[in-house]
Amino acid sequence: MGNRSLGLALAFTIAAGQAGAACRDDRVSLRGDWGSAQFSVEVADDGQERAKGLMHRSEMPKSAGMLFVYDTPRSVAFWMRNTLIPLDMIFADASGVVQKVHSNAVPLDETAIPGGDNIQYVLEINGGLADAMGITAGSQMQHPAVGAAAAWRCDR
Secondary structure, three states: OHHHHHHHHHHHHHHHHHHEEEEEOOOEEEEEEEEEEEEEEEEEOOOHHHHHHHOOOOOOOOEEEEEEEEEEEEEEOOOOOOOOOEEEEEEEEOOOOEEEEEEEOOOOOOOOOOEEEEEEEEEEOOOOOHHHHHOOOOOOOOOOOOOOOOOOOOOO
């Protein structure tokens, strides 16, 4: 890991460590063997919001993302139609456990990116961050939308 990537990972880890286990609708926390991270998020929890996603945006702050929330677990596939920035897609099950990470989805590519079966949450962040930070399958996601079955519960 280069100095820039290490510095970025440390900044995210420190921010997440200060936050504890409190949850907010506009924030997603992730943790794993690699450490922890926190992202400011917009939540897309209805069909219209999920269909639009991060389309037509020319940039996104490094510590930001979009959390796609489905009512129930399902098979999901995403594409990059009208999406101008490379993205990492983090696919999690009903308990918020990451099942798959797709790194650096290519802007404007309409090829389907399957996330797998039984996916209920998808976090999109800037391309390359998941790899730089070490976010992998098995990491845990924390957000108020992840309910009673959460592997990492919210303290409220």
